[in-house]
Amino acid sequence: MVGLKLLINKMKKKISNFGVLLSILILVLFGYFLSAVSAQEFDYSKAYQDFSYNLSLHDQQKSVYQKVRSEYLQFNTLISKETIQQETLKLLLIRDEVVKTYLTSLRMKIRELKGLSDIEKEGFYSRIDGEYKFFEEHKNKLSSAGSLDDLVEDSEEALERYDKSSKNVIYYSLIGIASGKNSYLRAEIEKQIAVLKSKISEIRVNGDKDVSAIERSITDLENKISRSKEKDNLALSTVNQIKTIERNKEGIYNEALQETQDSFSYIKEVNNYLLEIIKQLKTN
Amino acid sequence: MNNNNLSNQQPNQTVNGEQSPVKETPPVNTQQPDNPMRVPSNKPIIDKTIINKYVSVVTNLWMKLNPAIRKVIMITGFIFGLLLFIVIIFSVSTKIGGKVRSNPKPTANIEMSPLPEIIINPSRYATDSGILAIEESLKIIEKEIGVTIINDLKLSPPNLLWDINFEE
Numbered sequence: 001m002v003g004l005k006l007l008i009n010k011m012k013k014k015i016s017n018f019g020v021l022l023s024i025l026i027l028v029l030f031g032y033f034l035s036a037v038s039a040q041e042f043d044y045s046k047a048y049q050d051f052s053y054n055l056s057l058h059d060q061q062k063s064v065y066q067k068v069r070s071e072y073l074q075f076n077t078l079i080s081k082e083t084i085q086q087e088t089l090k091l092l093l094i095r096d097e098v099v100k101t102y103l104t105s106l107r108m109k110i111r112e113l114k115g116l117s118d119i120e121k122e123g124f125y126s127r128i129d130g131e132y133k134f135f136e137e138h139k140n141k142l143s144s145a146g147s148l149d150d151l152v153e154d155s156e157e158a159l160e161r162y163d164k165s166s167k168n169v170i171y172y173s174l175i176g177i178a179s180g181k182n183s184y185l186r187a188e189i190e191k192q193i194a195v196l197k198s199k200i201s202e203i204r205v206n207g208d209k210d211v212s213a214i215e216r217s218i219t220d221l222e223n224k225i226s227r228s229k230e231k232d233n234l235a236l237s238t239v240n241q242i243k244t245i246e247r248n249k250e251g252i253y254n255e256a257l258q259e260t261q262d263s264f265s266y267i268k269e270v271n272n273y274l275l276e277i278i279k280q281l282k283t284n
Numbered sequence: 285m286n287n288n289n290l291s292n293q294q295p296n297q298t299v300n301g302e303q304s305p306v307k308e309t310p311p312v313n314t315q316q317p318d319n320p321m322r323v324p325s326n327k328p329i330i331d332k333t334i335i336n337k338y339v340s341v342v343t344n345l346w347m348k349l350n351p352a353i354r355k356v357i358m359i360t361g362f363i364f365g366l367l368l369f370i371v372i373i374f375s376v377s378t379k380i381g382g383k384v385r386s387n388p389k390p391t392a393n394i395e396m397s398p399l400p401e402i403i404i405n406p407s408r409y410a411t412d413s414g415i416l417a418i419e420e421s422l423k424i425i426e427k428e429i430g431v432t433i434i435n436d437l438k439l440s441p442p443n444l445l446w447d448i449n450f451e452e
Contacts, residue, residue: 284405
């Protein structure tokens with residue numbers, strides 16, 4: 001009897017321990033599930049929201065800084081100096097954060113593009129990540145600035161990097177995004193051209209419809225597709241050649257952007273013509 | 285139902301037998317008709333004894349369980365309740381966070397259903413499945429082209445304050 005009671009007590013303890021273990025396991029699994037869900041949710045849309053939010057904070061801080069700066073220049077008191085130092089630090093911190101979140105938005109946009117290969121995407125990532133790293137490190141060291149002069153120096157350092165290097169990466173990425181969109185649409189159209197060509201060959205063999213004019217049109221459309229590709233390549237090479245000391249970076253970017261827009265116009269034109277060809281095939 | 289007085293009198297006629305230009309209001313029917321849908325009030329909707337029976341069965345089962353097992357069930361139940369509470373709080377907080385920073389939603393475009401295409405003098409390829417499939421794919425591409433923005437101004441570089449100096 002005593003042995004049986006001992007056995008029952010042991011069993012009870014084991015069941016109780018099992019319950020505690022089970023509870024811990026459930027908690028761990030739940031934590032893992034939550035982290036997995038939050039990790040999955042981060043996409044371009046979320047990255048862009050972060051950027052917009054930080055940009056609005058920057059704009060607010062910019063107003064505060066400008067107000068405090070004018071007070072400092074007017075009164076030049078010890079308190080106003082202390083205030084301007086605090087507000088300048090806040091502005092520099094948020095400015096770095098805006099650049100970081102903007103670069104992340106570009107990265108996420110590129111990641112979600114269907115028209116770029118993984119190798120092409122990696123090329124963009126490595127350049128974006130280099131800039132991101134600089135601004136992250138720059139932001140981390142800002143709080144160690146001891147004086148207004150230190151903050152001015154830190155700001156100039158960030159500006160120099162942004163002007164000479166980050167802008168190039170930004171413009172290159174923006175053109176990459178535009179040409180990636182073109183590339184995807186072009187690939188889809190090329191697939192349909194291939195299918196249509198084989199169908200037209202079939203019709204020619206049947207001999208019940210004259211398709212010679214349609215065949216010539218398709219050759220023209222293929223040439224337009226090639227021109228579209230050339231325009232995108234030209235846009236990328238143009239923007240890639242922007243030098244670090246180039247003054248008219250925006251002008252060169254706009255030139256490259258125009259090339260991608262011309263490329264897009266070709267794509268639109270080709271698709272419309274293809275729909276016209278389908279109409280021709282459907283009528284006698 | 286009880287409209288005998290009304291049926292004897294002509295419409296628009298007074299007691300004296302003259303025609304009245306004013307329309308008479310219909311008489312109010314004081315007797316309510318029987319409502320076949322009415323539920324008898326003396327019959328309870330749910331029998332309380334059934335509920336009590338189920339409660340006692342569940343209580344007996346619960347008491348028959350080993351105290352250790354009851355403890356495990358209670359702990360697990362408590363944890364699940366806690367997790368459910370965390371999930372609700374988490375989802376509510378993310379929704380609120382999302383609302384604060386959300387961008388204005390674009391107005392929904394009302395898509396008109398396209399009119400059916402009428403082909404005059406159709407060829408034998410008008411109903412060819414291969415041709416129709418290509419046409420369908422090209423129309424999908426056309427829609428994608430329609431929503432593609434090459435110069436996405438949303439992604440333009442931010443306008444930041446870089447000029448930090450303390451000289452007048």
